[in-house]
Amino acid sequence: MKTFQGLLLISLFLISCQKNNQKPEKDFIILEIQNLVGVTFEETQKDYYDPAAQSKIASKYYFAEFDHAKITDNTKLIYAFIDTFKENKFEENINYTADGPTGSSMAYSNKEKTYVIFLEWAPPTGAEIPDDEPLDLSKFNPEEIVYSIEIFSYDNKN
Numbered sequence: 001m002k003t004f005q006g007l008l009l010i011s012l013f014l015i016s017c018q019k020n021n022q023k024p025e026k027d028f029i030i031l032e033i034q035n036l037v038g039v040t041f042e043e044t045q046k047d048y049y050d051p052a053a054q055s056k057i058a059s060k061y062y063f064a065e066f067d068h069a070k071i072t073d074n075t076k077l078i079y080a081f082i083d084t085f086k087e088n089k090f091e092e093n094i095n096y097t098a099d100g101p102t103g104s105s106m107a108y109s110n111k112e113k114t115y116v117i118f119l120e121w122a123p124p125t126g127a128e129i130p131d132d133e134p135l136d137l138s139k140f141n142p143e144e145i146v147y148s149i150e151i152f153s154y155d156n157k158n
Contacts (some may be wrong), residue, residue, distance in 0.1 A: 027153065029115060030062055032084050037077075037149065039064040048116060048152035052095050059116075062151040068143045074121055077147075078104050081117060090115070101135050109156060118150040 034040055046061035078099075085092070085108035096107035096116055103120035123129060123137060124144040137145060 027113075029084065029088060029090075029113075030151070030153070032088075033081065033149075033151070034064075036080055036084060037064070037066075039066050039149070041149075041151070046152070048154065057152075057154050059152040059154040062153070063149070065146065065148040067146060073142065074104075074119075074137075077119065078106075081106065081119070085115070101137075112156060114154055114156055116152040118148075120148045120150075122146045122148075 041062035047056040090108035
């Protein structure tokens with residue numbers, strides 16, 4: 001029910017901006033992701049270094065770190081992000097997709113905008129992890145895992 005209410009508020013906000021011929025201060029994708037995860041992003045300007053183009057791109061940078069999300073399963077969190085972009089007619093750029101034991105990255109674009117997303121998860125602060133063993137987050141309760149999300153958002157050059 002909270003997800004529906006959040007999406008309804010986002011929709012009403014966007015309609016209000018449209019009627020008043022205003023651009024929303026935060027874009028709707030970021031609002032949807034905040035609602036999905038249940039966090040508020042810190043927002044600033046920060047260059048994104050694009051390894052494919054080997055250049056810096058002026059971007060809006062969003063960051064959040066938290067101990068517990070509405071979605072505590074890493075795979076479900078990733079697919080929730082993917083669904084959010086696909087539902088909003090963004091296409092995946094597989095050149096920026098990577099997965100590993102402590103994170104995932106992805107990029108989605110439409111004609112106007114690109115989002116590069118980095119999701120990371122780590123054991124609880126102070127957890128003892130033996131150097132000679134692979135990291136196994138399944139040993140911890142999902143509520144103990146430390147998550148971080150970084151999003152770079154920039155306008156595409158047409």
